[in-house]
Amino acid sequence: MKRLVIKNGRVIDPSGGLDGLYDLYIYEGKVASLRPSGGSLEADEDWDVLDAKKMLVLPGLIDIHTHLRDPGYEYKETIATGTMAAAAGGFTSIVCMANTNPVNDNGSVTRYILNRASEVGKVNVFPVGAATRGLNGEMISEMGELRDSGCVAVSDDGMPIIDGGLMRKVLEYSSVFDMPVISHCEDPCIVSDGVMNEGSTSTRLGLKGIPRAAEEAMVARDIVLAELTRGRLHIAHISTRGSVELVRTAKDKGLSITTEVTPHHCTLTDDSVVGYNTNAKMNPPLRDEDDIEAILQGLKDKTIDCIATDHAPHSSIEKDLEFDRAANGVVGLETALSLTLRLVDRGFLGLSEAIERVTVGPATVLGLEKGTLKVGADADITIVDKDREWIVDSNLFFSKGRNTPFEGWSMKGKVVKTIVKGKVVYSEE
Amino acid sequence: MRLKSKDLISTEDLSRDEIELLISTAESFKEISERDIKKVPTLRGRTIINLFYESSTRTRTSFEIAAKRMSADAINISTSSSSVVKGETLRDTAKNLEAMNPDCLVVRHSSSGTPNILAKYLRCSVINAGDGAHEHPSQALLDLFTVREAKGRIEGLKVAIVGDITNSRVARSNIHALGKMGAEVRVVGPPTMIPMDIDSMGCSVFHDLKDAIVDVDVIIMLRIQMERQKAPSFPSVREYSALYGLDGKKLEKAPKDVVILHPGPINRGVEITPEVADGPCSLILDQVKNGIAMRMAIFYLLIGGAREEG
Known part of the structure; x- marks a missing residue:
């Protein structure tokens, strides 16, 4: 398929402020041109035609927070299954976290991930290197080698950096390589042995609570450290009203800080834990309606730059357990787009705004040259039937992970085709 | 009348009518333990497994005696660590036990929610013996049975629950049950031992023991469980006793006819002094006696003749 034209679709490209009926011409894996629909095809007969009537044609979605588990935890997910899940969810680029085994804290692991992705991967994979060696929070990692090997950011995601002095060094040192520091903000001393949001639900269930302060204390610390170092800080998966307010204030001051929120933190409250549902257990924990309100406001006014899945596949071995012993995390790649469109349906975001938060928004956060349909850009494209209704059945996931809190949910909006560099990598049915 | 559920997981799930039924059934069974031959054939042929993942003397013995006085076969398994060490999951243990076809599983576990999870897996009745x-x-x-016996009613009573409310399953079950029966519940302890938003469960919060007991009918003292404290919630046993331990002097603040309960085992000299524990207001041993009758009632209503098949 050297030449492809996607005809009659509603093309929405927030990077260029585009929303209308266009035919999108793809040549040699790049966007060749965009022309208003209705024109006749060029005389050249070589074009393959894909009719996207009544469909949305979007820049391929970007997830800057995925756990691929490979190397080391291939029973939870592999680069093959994780990227297939991404493709099925409409994602054409994903950014994978460093908490593999071995940890991605050196060039050989980074190269393994990239080689594997080019061999068996369906979508573009951008690795995140560890911010500290072995994610042990004691010594900064070899960021020069990580950058040269292909890492786009550094993070100890999942293992908050407790030592503020070390975090300062991470922010300083990473700036040499122009790599953002993605910070998982939860003070483990305040978390203590908490397993869900602290509030009336945790009290009733007799589960140890995690106060909002555990997150906000570290968000505040990292913001002042970013101010001190002029480092490039990205705060992962914020979950509380207080965090949104801290980030808003920091941005107002002109600091180079960005942040993300997960689809589940936009959608669910800690009520989902009732019944000791381990598929509603994650870090940070699900909060309440008031936090969701603040998050959605922050997403609207761009305090929150993007939506990221924190796709965290686990097997039943880690999840089919007592609540306090079960692993943290939920899968997200295959439900994220529908949950994002749900925010549009419920009136919290405009359609173009929502698409921005999963395309050019996340691309800008990490400086990826993705998330746009401008002429000359990689032809990473997602075609979506916005009105298609479907029921979440985790048995049908491409991911190995079945740990979704949305099992049985009725969703709207389904990916019909996912195209990476001009090549169809996922096609419905 | 019977219980709505096949399981007894929480008092939160019980209705007032069900609590009344359990208490009146326990009342009628109490006499069996006073007999010379302390056994009735009611549950003959039924198998009850006591699966205790946490150490327990009183509760396990009480369930076992209750089962045996009803002629059920009771098997005790203490897996405080054995199966866990062998790597068997809760679900596997439960499924294996179910394959042996018991009628009822009595489970104690250190993880909240374990009985809820088991009840979903298993066809047999699950009784929560503390999660x-x-x-x-x-x-x-x-406790309600004992209070009603002593006071003749529960409705309208003022009850103080004193101690580490955050870590107490006894407190939560009592708050729900007493509330449903129309009692007014207050919890007492330092803020480090009072969980967030506990008032949403319908109780009030006191930090001063003397203020809390000045007009109460019932005081429930909780055991201070050092083993449940990752970071201790009080500076020393000495200071805890001085502030929240019930001694004769503090008890003088309470009405004369106040009754005192404690789920046991008591730490003499920590949360309660010997003079109070052994004094005229104490119902601690009545609780133990009534515990057997109540557990007989629970078995009877869950797996006895009253239960319909299917």
Whole structure:
């Protein structure tokens, strides 16, 4: 398929402020041109035609927070299954976290991930290197080698950096390589042995609570450290009203800080834990309606730059357990787009705004040259039937992970085709 | 009348009518333990497994005696660590036990929610004998039974629950059960031992013991469980006793006819002094006696003749 034209679709490209009926011409894996629909095809007969009537044609979605588990935890997910899940969810680029085994804290692991992705991967994979060696929070990692090997950011995601002095060094040192520091903000001393949001639900269930302060204390610390170092800080998966307010204030001051929120933190409250549902257990924990309100406001006014899945596949071995012993995390790649469109349906975001938060928004956060349909850009494209209704059945996931809190949910909006560099990598049915 | 559920997981799930039924059934069974031959054939042929993942003397013995006085076959398994060490999951243990076809599984576990999870897996009845800091319904039911015996009613009574509310399943089960029966519940302890938003469960919060007991009918003292404290919530046993331990002097503040309960085992000299524990207001041994009758009632209503098949 050297030449492809996607005809009659509603093309929405927030990077260029585009929303209308266009035919999108793809040549040699790049966007060749965009022309208003209705024109006749060029005389050249070589074009393959894909009719996207009544469909949305979007820049391929970007997830800057995925756990691929490979190397080391291939029973939870592999680069093959994780990227297939991404493709099925409409994602054409994903950014994978460093908490593999071995940890991605050196060039050989980074190269393994990239080689594997080019061999068996369906979508573009951008690795995140560890911010500290072995994610042990004691010594900064070899960021020069990580950058040269292909890492786009550094993070100890999942293992908050407790030592503020070390975090300062991470922010300083990473700036040499122009790599953002993605910070998982939860003070483990305040978390203590908490397993869900602290509030009336945790009290009733007799589960140890995690106060909002555990997150906000570290968000505040990292913001002042970013101010001190002029480092490039990205705060992962914020979950509380207080965090949104801290980030808003920091941005107002002109600091180079960005942040993300997960689809589940936009959608669910800690009520989902009732019944000791381990598929509603994650870090940070699900909060309440008031936090969701603040998050959605922050997403609207761009305090929150993007939506990221924190796709965290686990097997039943880690999840089919007592609540306090079960692993943290939920899968997200295959439900994220529908949950994002749900925010549009419920009136919290405009359609173009929502698409921005999963395309050019996340691309800008990490400086990826993705998330746009401008002429000359990689032809990473997602075609979506916005009105298609479907029921979440985790048995049908491409991911190995079945740990979704949305099992049985009725969703709207389904990916019909996912195209990476001009090549169809996922096609419905 | 019977219970709505096949399981007894929490008092939160019980209706007032069900609590009344459990208490009146326990009342009628109490006499069996006073007999010379302390056995009735009611549950003959039924198999009850006591699966205790946490150490327990009183509760396990009480369930076992209750089962045996009803002629059920009771098997005790203490897996405080054995199966866990072997790597068997809760679900596998439960499924294996179910393959042996018991009628009822009595489970104690240090993780909140374990009985809820088991009840979903298993066809047999599941009785929660204490799960983490969640609930301990049979304890609360025997407490209500004991209070009603002593006071003639529960409706309108003022009850203070004193101690580490955050980590207490007994407190949660009592707050729900007493509330449903129309009692007014207050919890007492330092803020480090009072969980967030506990008032949403319908109780009020006191930090001063003397203020809290000045007009109460019932005081429930909780055991201070050092083993449940990752970071201790009080500076020393000495200071805890001085502030929240019930001694003769503090008890003088309470009405003369106040009754005192404690789920046991008591730490003499920590949360309660010997003079109070052994004094005229104490119902601690009545609780133990009534515990057997209440557990007989629970078995009877869950797996006895009253239960319909299917």
